[in-house]
Amino acid sequence: MVQLSISRRLRGTPYTARLEAAGVKAYTVYNHMLLPTVTESVEEDCAHLKQHVQVWDVSCERQIEIRGPDADKLVQLMTPRDLSKAQIDQCFYIPVVDERGGMLNDPVAIKLADDRFWISIADSDVMLWAKGLAYGFRFEVEIDEPDVNILAVQGPKADELMARVFGEQVHTIRFFRGLWLYFEGQSIYVARSGYSKQGGFEIYLEDRALAEPLWDALFAEGADLNVRPGGPNLIERIESGLLSYGNDMTRENTPFECGLGKFCDVETSIGCVGRDALMRYVIDGPMRMIRGLMIEGERVPGCREPWQLTADGGEFAGQITSAVWSPDFQNNVAIGMVERDYWRAGNTLWVDTPDGQRRAVVHDLPFSA
Amino acid sequence: MVQLSISRRLRGTPYTARLEAAGVKAYTVYNHMLLPTVTESVEEDCAHLKQHVQVWDVSCERQIEIRGPDADKLVQLMTPRDLSKAQIDQCFYIPVVDERGGMLNDPVAIKLADDRFWISIADSDVMLWAKGLAYGFRFEVEIDEPDVNILAVQGPKADELMARVFGEQVHTIRFFRGLWLYFEGQSIYVARSGYSKQGGFEIYLEDRALAEPLWDALFAEGADLNVRPGGPNLIERIESGLLSYGNDMTRENTPFECGLGKFCDVETSIGCVGRDALMRYVIDGPMRMIRGLMIEGERVPGCREPWQLTADGGEFAGQITSAVWSPDFQNNVAIGMVERDYWRAGNTLWVDTPDGQRRAVVHDLPFSA
Numbered sequence: 001m002v003q004l005s006i007s008r009r010l011r012g013t014p015y016t017a018r019l020e021a022a023g024v025k026a027y028t029v030y031n032h033m034l035l036p037t038v039t040e041s042v043e044e045d046c047a048h049l050k051q052h053v054q055v056w057d058v059s060c061e062r063q064i065e066i067r068g069p070d071a072d073k074l075v076q077l078m079t080p081r082d083l084s085k086a087q088i089d090q091c092f093y094i095p096v097v098d099e100r101g102g103m104l105n106d107p108v109a110i111k112l113a114d115d116r117f118w119i120s121i122a123d124s125d126v127m128l129w130a131k132g133l134a135y136g137f138r139f140e141v142e143i144d145e146p147d148v149n150i151l152a153v154q155g156p157k158a159d160e161l162m163a164r165v166f167g168e169q170v171h172t173i174r175f176f177r178g179l180w181l182y183f184e185g186q187s188i189y190v191a192r193s194g195y196s197k198q199g200g201f202e203i204y205l206e207d208r209a210l211a212e213p214l215w216d217a218l219f220a221e222g223a224d225l226n227v228r229p230g231g232p233n234l235i236e237r238i239e240s241g242l243l244s245y246g247n248d249m250t251r252e253n254t255p256f257e258c259g260l261g262k263f264c265d266v267e268t269s270i271g272c273v274g275r276d277a278l279m280r281y282v283i284d285g286p287m288r289m290i291r292g293l294m295i296e297g298e299r300v301p302g303c304r305e306p307w308q309l310t311a312d313g314g315e316f317a318g319q320i321t322s323a324v325w326s327p328d329f330q331n332n333v334a335i336g337m338v339e340r341d342y343w344r345a346g347n348t349l350w351v352d353t354p355d356g357q358r359r360a361v362v363h364d365l366p367f368s369a
Numbered sequence: 370m371v372q373l374s375i376s377r378r379l380r381g382t383p384y385t386a387r388l389e390a391a392g393v394k395a396y397t398v399y400n401h402m403l404l405p406t407v408t409e410s411v412e413e414d415c416a417h418l419k420q421h422v423q424v425w426d427v428s429c430e431r432q433i434e435i436r437g438p439d440a441d442k443l444v445q446l447m448t449p450r451d452l453s454k455a456q457i458d459q460c461f462y463i464p465v466v467d468e469r470g471g472m473l474n475d476p477v478a479i480k481l482a483d484d485r486f487w488i489s490i491a492d493s494d495v496m497l498w499a500k501g502l503a504y505g506f507r508f509e510v511e512i513d514e515p516d517v518n519i520l521a522v523q524g525p526k527a528d529e530l531m532a533r534v535f536g537e538q539v540h541t542i543r544f545f546r547g548l549w550l551y552f553e554g555q556s557i558y559v560a561r562s563g564y565s566k567q568g569g570f571e572i573y574l575e576d577r578a579l580a581e582p583l584w585d586a587l588f589a590e591g592a593d594l595n596v597r598p599g600g601p602n603l604i605e606r607i608e609s610g611l612l613s614y615g616n617d618m619t620r621e622n623t624p625f626e627c628g629l630g631k632f633c634d635v636e637t638s639i640g641c642v643g644r645d646a647l648m649r650y651v652i653d654g655p656m657r658m659i660r661g662l663m664i665e666g667e668r669v670p671g672c673r674e675p676w677q678l679t680a681d682g683g684e685f686a687g688q689i690t691s692a693v694w695s696p697d698f699q700n701n702v703a704i705g706m707v708e709r710d711y712w713r714a715g716n717t718l719w720v721d722t723p724d725g726q727r728r729a730v731v732h733d734l735p736f737s738a
Contacts (some may be wrong), residue, residue, distance in 0.1 A: 003395035004373035005406040006673050007603075008690050009492060009615030010397065026372035028379065029398035032492065032615060037374040099504055104497065123378060123401065125494035128473065129501045135468055135642060136505010234376075246378030246401060273504060304375050321377050 010034055013059035014149050014211030022229045030060035030123045036231040043327055045228075046235040049198055053157035054230030055218050058195070059149035063204070064107075064127045067116040070139035075109060075117050077133060080255065080272045082265035086111045091176040091191055094119075095255035095263055096126060101277035102251040103258060104129055106243070108193065110178065118148070118204075122245035133273070147208055153218065154200035157225045162201050164221040165214075166190060170201065183217070184210060195232045197240035197366065234324045238333045241292060241365030248290060248321045248335050254278060256286040257337065259365075288318060288339045292363035293351070295332035299325035301354050309336060309349045309360065317342040317349050320360070326367075333367055334360065379403055382428035383518050383580030391598050399429035399492045405600040412696055414597075415604040418567055422526035423599030424587050427564070428518035432573070433476075433496045436485040439508035444478060444486050446502060449624065449641045451634035455480045460545040460560055463488075464624035464632055465495060470646035471620040472627060473498055475612070477562065479547065487517070487573075491614035502642070516577055522587065523569035526594045531570050533590040534583075535559060539570065552586070553579060564601045566609035566735065603693050607702045610661060610734030617659060617690045617704050623647060625655040626706065628734075657687060657708045661732035662720070664701035668694035670723050678705060678718045678729065686711040686718050689729070695736075702736055703729065 004010075004027055011033040013019075019036055026038040036057055039045050048054065066074055076083050079094040086092060088111055096105040108120040119126060131143050153162055162170040166181040170190065173179050178191035189204040205211060219227055243249055249258045256264065256278070266278045293309075306319035320336035334351075342349060343362060351360040373379075373396055380402040382388075388405055395407040405426055408414050417423065435443055445452050448463040455461060457480050465474040477489040488495060500512050522531055531539040535550040539559065542548050547560035558573040574580060588596055612618055618627045625633065625647070635647045662678075675688035689705035703720075711718060712731060720729040 002373055002375070002393065003407070004371055005395045005397045006371070006671060007397065007613075007616055008672060008674055009613065012674055024371065026374045028374045028376065038372070098500055125497055128494055129497035131467055132498045132501015132503075133505050134501075136502050244376075244378065247376055302375060303377060305377055305381055 004029075006034070013057055014208045015057040015059065015151065015215055018212060018215045019057055019229055024229065031062045031121065033060035033062070035060045036229065039229050039231070042234055042324070045230055046233045047327070048226070048228055049155050049196060049230060049233055049236055051156065052226040052228070053153060053155035053161050053222060054228050055215065055222075056152040056154060056231050057229070058152045058202070058232070061120050061150050062145055063148040064119040064121055064130060064143065065116070065146050066119065066130060066141055066143050068139075068141035069115060070141050071115045071117055074130060074134055074137075074139050074141050075119070077137070077272055078130065079109070080264040080266050080274060080278055082268055083109070088113060089178045091178060091193055093263060095258070095260045096129070097255060097274035097278070098251065099273055099277065101254045101274040101281075103245065103249050103253050103255060104251060106245050106249070106258070106260070110189070110191070120150075124245065146206065149205050149208065149211060151203045151205060151214060151218070152194045152200060153203065154194045154196045154230070155198045157222075158198075158200035161218060161222045161225055161227060162190070165217050173201070183214060186210060195242055196236050197242070198236065234322070235326055235333070238322055238324055238335055239326055239328070239367050241335070241367070243290060243335065244322065248337070253337065254281060254286060256281040257288050257290065259290045261286070286340070288337050289343050290365070291336060291338040291343050292365040292367050293320060293334040293336050293338075293349075293360045294329070294363055295320075295323060295334055295351055295353070296359040296361075297332070300332045303334070308352045309338065309342070310352075311342055311349060320351055329367060329369070335365070338362060373398075375403070382426055383577045384426040384428065384520065384584055387581060387584045388426055388598055393598065400431045400490065402429035402431070404429045405598065408598050408600070411603055411693070414599055415602045416696070417595070417597055418524050418565060418599060418602055418605055420525065421595040421597070422522060422524035422530050422591060423597050424584065424591075425521040425523060425600050426598070427521045427571070427601070430489050430519050431514055432517040433488040433490055433499060433512065434485070434515050435488065435499060435510055435512050437508075437510035438484060439503075439510050440484045440486055443499060443503055443506075443508050443510050444488070446506070446641055447499065448478070449633040449635050449643060449647055451637055452478070457482060458547045460547060460562055462632060464627070464629045465498070466624060466643035466647070467620065468642055468646065470623045470643040470650075472614065472618050472622050472624060473620060475614050475618070475627070475629070479558070479560070489519075493614065515575065518574050518577065518580060520572045520574060520583065520587070521563045521569060522572065523563045523565045523599070524567045527567075527569035530587065530591045530594055530596060531559070534586050542570070552583060555579060564611055565605050566611070567605065603691070604695055604702070607691055607693055607704055608695055608697070608736045610704070610736070612659060612704065613691065617706070622706065623650060623655065625650040626657050626659065628659050630655075655709070657706050658712050659734070660705060660707040660712050661734040661736055662689060662703040662705050662707075662718075662729045663698070663732055664689070664692060664703055664720055664722070665728040665730075666701070669701045672703070677721045678707065678711070679721075680711055680718060689720055698736060698738070704734070707731060
């Protein structure tokens, strides 16, 4: 790892001071904002996440608010997922694609009211896409980035901790649903969601003044639960098959290649951007697909650029884009885009790592023991 | 400084291997890409830049290519600067604003042909804005991000070094103009431009295979010129009054506030986004303006978030967004947005730094000895 030069452009969050007082060791940059990546070490953080509960500063999951009479029209234009039956306070994982069907983002959309949505974005400036479309279509909408700063509470003890801070109502929240709950007299949107498979919640804090009180309450109430600061964990997210926009998929990929075909209702007559381009995938399927892979041998170095996959005969078979040593699997787990001829589970390929060529075996995602 | 966790999402460049072999000490992240910030130290790098010549990996200045029959229409829609007289191979600094006149980016546009432009962008996904507008207006254009990776050659010996590598023709290139020159038999666009006031060029390399040969040629030919790797230097750019999008200006600011009113031809009848919003500034002028400031006392810490400025009576007077100790001025130089009542050069204000309140004096930009 190298040092990060921090400036205002790499925005801090209302939790940064608490996080740095707690000794955060590394950041990445996400949506022009600091995202903590390491508390103790990636491996220790992973083990802790699977046993206890962590509080993550994921303020970098910026919200793009779209409101106004044409809000629903614009949000539907932005995704091939059919949102016509969307209910208020429901969350939707929506692929956002360009005119060629290339992924621009894979956000979660929340319908807050019939004329008001939050799009909780991955790492690209979706606001500019939404504003460009709205301007071109003369939609009656307002689009901005409200000062919403999400804390994720993740891990098997998340329900217990959240109930202590927000009350027993948290248990009633179903997966990908949300409720407005109270903290210090203010109403805050809380959803059962998050970028791990260990269970948990995301707290959409709107009032910056409550950021440190909320952080402090979670740590005070969670002391006996062994609560710790954390962040999206590379090992856990690869094991769980959680994709990362910019890592595992880019504008080069369609949702079908990313395993998100089930969120593409292109056959129903919805007028989204990219519909025509995506149509052929409904018939032919994709030519490559996101797959899990296990890479044999010693622990691999960090995957900083795609590692090419080849078949025994030397044919191009795809690329690996995320890889890490998994203590639980005692193997290197990886995510990659594998060509159609080679994507069957159990297939053995070669991968060019910076340490030399290794054997890699195709697996289904998520990895299972 | 903290550590940076690098992944594929923070894209490397074709020069990253050379840069890391040379011992780069820190990066920032810019347009989802690594941008080197420190070679020896910010102060030593600054002194060297002012005396010798540096090679900067500024691949993160991504090019957005807009081509097709409606390319000129789209580029003109994106900026209030009148481009009707633009000549081929000319560079234009263009504010890009949204419908309210808020800055979305401050790129340099290069007209490569009547139907082909490169927009050399600051840190925001201008491609999404351009694609959104093009889709909405049904423009006949193609928009993408070609694999152009810029090396900047900056410093007083830049002309000498460039002439050795590209030939004497480099001397004929005027400021903000470009020429197609040859390197290893391939034609490469070279402009007299760059993010310093020490003079120099930017080399728009399109063929990735030539990246390391070009790097190596510059270092071989420049050995006796004391050539070094470098990057945009915080001290030099503040002294020179070079603004940084995301640091000194955001979507909250209009071009008039950023001192870019001279690039806003809103009175001529061009149909750009934001024209109506910007119109009133032509009459009334802005209510706040980017200004230089010198902060008294010991060296200030890094400016990670805006530092508030107040007048003697406690009135809000603006904010500082970039600040650093300048060895040449033996003072802290800063850039900030100062409210109209207080922006006159020589005015004395108070600034809240993390180290406590200090005196700050308003200066014109660039700072002069």
